[in-house]
Amino acid sequence: MPTRLLRSPLSALRLWLLVALALCAFAQAALAGSAELEQGIALIKTNKYDQVEEGVTLVASSRDPRAVGLLAALQDSDLYLRKADGRLFIATRSDAGYDLIDPLTQAPAGTAGKRDLKRIRINNRLRSQLRTAVATLNLTHPEASVRLAAVNEMLDRLDADSLALLRDLAGDEKNAEVRAGMTAAIALADLNADEPARRIEALDQLEGNLHPAVQGGIQRLLDREQDEAVRATAERVLEGLQFKRDLxxxxxxxxxxxxxxxxxxxxxxxxxxxxxxxxxxxxxxxxxxxxxxxxxxxxxxxxxxxxxxxxxxxxxxxxxxxxxxxxxxxxxxxxxxxxxxxxxxxxxxxxxxxxxxxxxxxxxxxxxxxxNPDWMSGSWQINSVLSLTMNRMxxxxxxxxxxxxxxxxxxxxxxxxxxxxxxxxxxxxxxxxxxxxxxxxxxxxxxxxxxxxxxxxxxxxxxxxxxxxxxxxxxxxxxxxxxxxxxxxxxxxxxxxxxxxxxxxxxxxxxxxxxxxxxxxxxxxxxxxxxxxxxxxxxxxxx
Amino acid sequence: MRLGTLHLDRGGQIFLALLALTTLLVPILNLAVPADSPLHVSTFTVTLLGKYLTYALLAIAVDLVWGYLGILSLGHGAFFALGGYAMGMYLMRQIGDRGVYGNPELPDFMVFLNWQELPWFWHGFDMFWFAALMVMLVPGALAFVFGWLAFRSRVTGVYLSIITQALTYALMLAFFRNEMGFGGNNGLTDFKDLLGFDLQSDATRIGLFIASALAVAGGYLACRTIVTSKLGRVTVAIRDAESRTRFIGYRVERFKLWVFTFSAVLAGIAGALYVPQVGIINPGEFSPINSIEIVVWVAIGGRATLYGAVLGALLVNYGKTYLTGVMPDAWLFALGGLFVLVTLLLPQGIAGLLRRKEATA
Amino acid sequence: MKTLDTLRTTMRRDQVWEIMVPKTGLELDISHGTILYLEDISVTFDGFRAIDRLNLYIDAGELRCIIGPNGAGKTTMMDIITGKTRPDTGTAWFGQTIDLLRLSEPEIASVGIGRKFQKPTVFEHHSVMENLELAMAADKRVWPTLVARLTPEQHARIDAVLETIGLQAHRARRAGALSHGQKQWLEIGMLLMQDPHLLLVDEPVAGMTHQEMDRTAELLKSLAGRHTVVVVEHDMDFVRSIANKVTVLHQGSVLAEGTMDEVQNDARVIEVYLGGDEGH
Structure with missing residues (x-):
């Protein structure tokens, strides 16, 4: 689906905008973005799968900080259309029907009955697209933990756009953990590179990375790989991973x-x-x-x-x-x-x-x-394989x-x-x-x-x-x-x-x-x- | 039976006389006396008495090892339960195709678990003689192996008590597992008949009651024979001064081993008679608290007096039946209180009290 | 020797699983005139050397007294001979053929070593007669014990011992009700019932009156010859009254050996033991 989108004129626009975002001043991008945001929201309001999909693409490419809330709500099927005025709201069930929240400002917006609202439907394809979109948006989130989660989320299904974005962001990333995740994601994508040397390079970069996607990615590479040198490296890396995992x-x-x-x-x-x-x-x-x-x-x-x-x-x-x-x-x-x-x-x-x-x-x-008090629950995530629960600690x-x-x-x-x-x-x-x-x-x-x-x-x-x-x-x-x-x-x-x-x-x-x-x-x-x-x-x- | 066995055993003489009297009277009062007569003994009571008698036999077994050999076994419930399971397996096989699933070969719970064939250890239990043998052999063998290990490495006192407790605890956990092939949680139940006699009929109940009475009498006389023999004097010597006994040339571990094994066999027989009367055996019988309760019967009745053990078993269980009926909450208070009071104030139990009365009179 | 020692440590009785240890011959052979050989024995308790390279030989039929200050290792030595304690190193042979370190306590008792403890331990809940019956040399396996009945000869033997120890009048009394001295006697009686080759007697006269002491001395002297008697005692007068040969233990090894007079004049002995008020 990402490739199909890429061919559409809209995607071309988005690609351009993504690059623009990385290069240009923030205000400019925001200006350009707000128009896209509105356009996208209008498309989402149609509540037809194809058009919602395009709308999501637009909203995502707006890179507007407000877009995440909207898309996340849509992803959770919490986004509703108010029939009376055709506005979008995030609605949660309450005693008096639904509590409404403005999807952009996150401000409370009164309540509504069940009959006043219509839910924006999503299907699996949309769900998948939304996941990537939310993750991409979160890549620039000020919180390092959110960025890390976003990288991990999109690690094994990068499209060309987000890959390009990652390459740009990885250089500026301050947080070591997030940067490592980004490098891994890029390397994972590079496993598909045409030259064997680049594939080996990518494998070397993935060495010791315990993200579950890494093992799957290398395994898939092994299934189709013809080049002996690459195969040997892949096997070595995989073995190392397994050992680490056992450890x-x-x-x-x-x-x-x-x-x-x-x-x-x-x-x-x-x-x-x-x-x-x-x-x-x-x-x-x-x-x-x-x-x-x-x-x-x-x-x-x-x-x-x-x-x-x-x-x-x-x-x-x-x-x-x-x-x-x-x-x-x-x-x-x-x-x-x-x-x-x-x-x-x-x-x-x-x-x-x-x-x-x-x-x-x-x-x-x-x-x-x-x-149990709150601080007793939760866990200390050492890496993707090992997490220690707090109560045991x-x-x-x-x-x-x-x-x-x-x-x-x-x-x-x-x-x-x-x-x-x-x-x-x-x-x-x-x-x-x-x-x-x-x-x-x-x-x-x-x-x-x-x-x-x-x-x-x-x-x-x-x-x-x-x-x-x-x-x-x-x-x-x-x-x-x-x-x-x-x-x-x-x-x-x-x-x-x-x-x-x-x-x-x-x-x-x-x-x-x-x-x-x-x-x-x-x-x-x-x-x-x-x-x-x-x-x-x-x-x-x-x- | 030699004359010496009951000589000087007034408690035993009285007990056996009362037992004989009860065994004669109860069937008559149950079968021959009309139901509306005040003298009539209901079948429920007969079964209850039969159950108490199996407890009495179990108490005798525990008293033999605790009272006369100094081994405080907190795992005798395990031998009782194993004997019960052996009998339960025979009774399960007797159900045949009358079970819910109508499988002629497999007990219901195995059909339910989707098992295709009978596990190897269930073979042979369709024959009564085999089951009867296993009733004695399985607890006996377990006691032998356990005792062989424990006694030769001189595990004594509270250590021994604690590992006997661990033994029954481990068995309880094991029998709770469905994979063990003993019906898991629910155990074995829904029995139909024993040697062709319907378990629900009054006559079978009376038969089981008489069998229990005979077993208790037999167990009593056997234990009495042991404790009045030189062997009994050696066991008491072991109880009082183990290493001294060793230094005059007795292989203490062998004496302990055989007496312990014999006691386990008695407990197994008690369990086998218990199961058809209560109609169920489940892993709960292995629970450590059951084994401790047995010790309490003996302590209350009077350690190292066999009739005291019987007295304790009957009194405590009657008290339990009575109290759980009248005020269920009070039972544990009463049992716990009895424990404390008896150990503090009546170290010789009721039998000791009776003896003291006799001595002063 | 080295391999044998290794074998011994791996096969220690208190470590279990040594079912396979072969038993050496159980016939007592004293053709060389020596009944007990303790050679190079050491025992350490938690860093404390209770016995330190002890060598001791006892001749058949002799009456030997062993003296020494507290902590000299006297009781530990008895424990080793009777199998209660296993030494870290060394050998202990009973006659030429019986390796004591490979036998359990009951086995040692059955080859003919009897022991009277320092603190009298009789079976308190049994009558005096039953105590003697239990100690009597007999088949002590489980089943024979169950069916055992006293024969007239055995009755006679018990009566004889009762007379020797002067407890005829108390034969039916509970042993726990006896006086301290009477318990000592009963224990000696139990030793006699066992009819052992070697008697180890730990402080036999503690708590006895002078008369009782004299009788005990007579008894022990009369036993020597037919039996071998080893007495551990603190009471010097008593030792002097019975002993031909005295061994002095100090800090786990033999300090001196000889007649009472020789020992008493030994300078080292005087220093560690007799130098105080005890010896005269």
């Missing part, structure tokens, strides 16, 4: 794995304290996580206007709530059961049932909605922060020192003046509080309901046992590696089977090394 694919898997691992570490790290350091089997650990998640929900309910702030406030709140419940459990039940791990397991399991039912009765048996960062904080508490504070003393030799610590009962309560509170903080993080990732804790308890124990009891680093390494292994297995085994395989692996691993990855050594451990 980024692996990086992505690794990223997913680490984020899953972070979730596991967060869920397990409180347990690493209560189970690992104190030796208490706390089956209610999952429910302490759940309480943290519910605390997030409640804080958000208290301040519905400030979702993000509520999230931050929820962190200390959850720490306090879960920590207090933990201390209550320790003082009320667990302290009578020290040295009887199996009984502790049963009693804390009973507590977990009570906590679950408490939440069901007091709040709701259903899941509750916890809002935050979870990894959060996990590391919590871990570091906990590590420092255990290593650098007197509480940490006392905890380690009590866990190594209770009688001796007591003789040295450590109040072991107080230390037990505080340690358990610390582990529980961390569980609550983990709950805040989990509330952003999964459904918050009474069963939230149950789904994490087994995983948490696996992580702690796998890492080696009494070893915070072990928990970190174990959680992260289990997360990564899980994600590596997932593509060929499926999520459920991957999880089963990981469980079986841990079961076998514990047979082989009953004390985990990083066992505590020494005579005492031989017990």
């Amino acid at each position: 980024y694919g692996f990086a992505e898997t690794l990223f997913f794995g680490l984020s899953l691992g972070s979730v596991l570490v967060l869920a397990a790290i409180g347990l690493a304290i209560t189970f690992g350091v104190m030796g208490v089997i706390n089956m209610a650990h999952g429910e302490l996580i759940m309480l943290g998640a519910y605390t997030t929900y409640i804080v958000q309910q208290l301040m519905p206007e400030h979702i993000g702030l509520a999230l931050f406030l929820a962190i200390p709140a959850a720490f306090v709530v879960s920590g207090a419940v933990g201390i209550l459990i320790e003082r009320g039940v667990i302290r009578f059961l020290y040295g009887r791990p199996l009984e502790t397991l049963l009693a804390t399991f009973g507590i977990s049932l009570i906590l679950q039912q408490l939440v069901r009765t007091l709040i709701s048996p259903q899941n509750v909605p916890v809002a 935050y979870i990894i960062a959060f996990c590391l922060i919590v871990f570091t904080a906990l590590y420092l508490v255990m290593r650098r504070t007197s509480l940490g020192l006392q905890v380690r003393a009590v866990s190594q030799n209770r009688a001796m610590a007591r003789a040295m003046g450590v109040r072991s009962a107080r230390v037990d309560a505080l340690t358990f509170g610390l582990g529980s509080g961390i569980a609550g903080v983990a709950g805040v993080a989990l509330s952003q990732l999964t459904n918050v309901g009474p069963n939230l804790g149950q789904s994490y308890i087994i995983d948490s124990f696996m992580v702690v046992v796998f890492g080696g009891v009494g070893n915070l680093w072990g928990t970190l390494v174990a959680g992260m590696s289990l997360g990564v292994v899980n994600k590596i297995l997932e593509p060929w085994a499926g999520a459920v089977l991957a999880k089963i395989l990981v469980l079986i692996f841990i079961i076998l691993f514990i047979q082989k090394r009953p004390r985990g990855l990083f066992p505590q050594k020494g005579r005492a451990a031989e017990g």
Whole structure:
């Protein structure tokens, strides 16, 4: 279609104008453009495919900054003709029929009923033309990101006009990323050049460019290419691309794995304290996580206007709530059961049932909605292959922060020192003046509080309901046992590696089977090394 | 059966006498007494009692390994469920062409999944003897392999508990998958008959009830024989001082392995009797919480007293049926509270309480 | 030796999967008069050398006392002999033919090494008699244990041991209800029931009265000859009352060996151990 247009007189005019735009002063072009704009709009108003098509061409070639809005609306089928006066409007559905917006000024223009309007119809050919037209217009947009998107949009279907425009623009482009995109687009077009040398040159330029269109373009070249030298280069470039793609694919898997691992570490790290350091089997650990998640929900309910702030406030709140419940459990039940791990397991399991039912009765048996603040969504696009979602990034960062904080508490504070003393030799610590009962309560509170903080993080990732804790308890124990009891680093390494292994297995085994395989692996691993990855050594451990 | 087995076991004597009495009376009260009589026992109650008895057998199995060997298994539900699945597969094959899709060979869910032929592991389950063998063999083999690995590398205490829990959790995830060929989410259900007897008829229900009672009695006597033998004294020795037992020359891992495997077989039999009475088996039976519940029955009844395990299973399950009927919300509160109170105040369970009463009287 | 060591580390018992390890002969051969050979044994716990190139030979039928300050490695040495701890290097042979490092604890017990622990560990929930029954030399596999019944000879043997340890009156009592000294005796009784070639006795008189101590000394002396007895003890009077030969351990290796008098006059021993108030 572009070639057909090129032959028409109008296209010739457009080509001239495009060149003119690049060369001449802006005001001149704008003057010349506004006449075209009006002419084009008139053609669009006819609402006949052929004439709309010509109209679009005219509007696009006007290079008027106002044209983008109009064309974009048309592309989205939001452009309407008001029957009464024959004017064009962008209309969006509302309660009172349609809200009208002027397509050029983007100013609100009242409302209209459904019967007053007629939609400008478009077909696939128009849609395709519009896409290129909008992209071409956006090439000169002041925002670099818009320009980049425009280049990417038109990368693999350049017509001669836009190619010429690109060649002109590429030289002046300030933004490196956009310039690279433009060069790639030009090179892609050059793959069709007649001289093999130019094709090879183009291939060299495309080397390492991960845009999906590049791979397709080279593949198409290979399908028809006769020249051996060009073929060899193309194959080499393609291979390099594939390698890079695999590399980024692996990086992505690794990223997913680490984020899953972070979730596991967060869920397990409180347990690493209560189970690992104190030796208490706390089956209610999952429910302490759940309480943290519910605390997030409640804080958000208290301040519905400030979702993000509520999230931050929820962190200390959850720490306090879960920590207090933990201390209550320790003082009320667990302290009578020290040295009887199996009984502790049963009693804390009973507590977990009570906590679950408490939440069901007091709040709701259903899941509750916890809002995500805006900055949690979105993603960081590293290149066209690799993009890292923000919420996963935050979870990894959060996990590391919590871990570091906990590590420092255990290593650098007197509480940490006392905890380690009590866990190594209770009688001796007591003789040295450590109040072991107080230390037990505080340690358990610390582990529980961390569980609550983990709950805040989990509330952003999964459904918050009474069963939230149950789904994490087994995983948490696996992580702690796998890492080696009494070893915070072990928990970190174990959680992260289990997360990564899980994600590596997932593509060929499926999520459920991957999880089963990981469980079986841990079961076998514990047979082989009953004390985990990083066992505590020494005579005492031989017990 | 030797005389020594029930000697000095008053709890056991009373339990077996009551069991025999119930087994005689219930069929008469159900079949011979007219329905409008206040003495009539409805078929629903008979089935409920039968279900409780299978739970009692399961509790005995858990008590054998926990009470007398010190292995707190949080995965015995898996053996129970595997026995149940083996029986369920037989019952599925018995449906024949009476299923919704009328396929004489394939169970409905396979037709639904568009499977063309029976998976290899479903062969043989059309024969009762084979299924009955599998009821014992599959849980037994799993326990043997698992125990062989775990006991020889001396995984003990809470570590062992946690990996048994992981075992049943992994099995639950696996059985939820349709690809496993066990009916996925829905499990196996819509059974028609067992050995040619209609599962809905009163007589079959009574038969299953009696079979359950016999199984519980048999299981009780078998376990009692074990715990009163020298083998039982060795297991208690292992429970109390494992390494000491090793130093006087017992291969602790083998004792653990065989007792654990035997216990798993008992659990499998309990599962096989459970399935035809409740009419369904699904992956939910594997869920870790079920296994923990069994341990609670034993803890409440009294660890290391076999009749205590039975008592616990019956009482807790009756309480569950009652409470979930009257005030469904309260059940979990009650169960959770029981856990805490029993471990704190009644470490010997109800049986311990009874014994103390007896001692002071 | 090098390859053998490598093999040993890869085949460590606590590392599992070593189903394939061949068992050496299980017949005790003491034709050379020595029952226990510990050669060049070292064990490290987390950087701490509990045993450092220890060499120790015990003759068949002798009564040997091993003394040494706390942390000298006495209990660790016992752990190695009974298979509880595996050394990093070195060899341990029971007689000429039995490689102890390849056997598990029950296997070591069944070839004829019995041990009494420092802290008395009896089976608290069993009666005194049941404790002895469990310890008795018998077929200790699973099925024979299930069908085992006490024969009249075995009854007689239990009675005899009960008499030796003076617990006839307590035979039906729960072991957990015994006094500390009685538990010590019961444990020695259990050792006797095992009828081992080599008895390892860790602090047998801790918590005993003087009378009990004397009886214990008599008992241990009477055992020597038919059995080989190795005693680890702190109480010097007790050691003097029973020992022909004393070995002093210090920092994981043998410091001195000889009669009590020789040892007591050894300058190094006086410095590290007897120099304090304990020795006279």
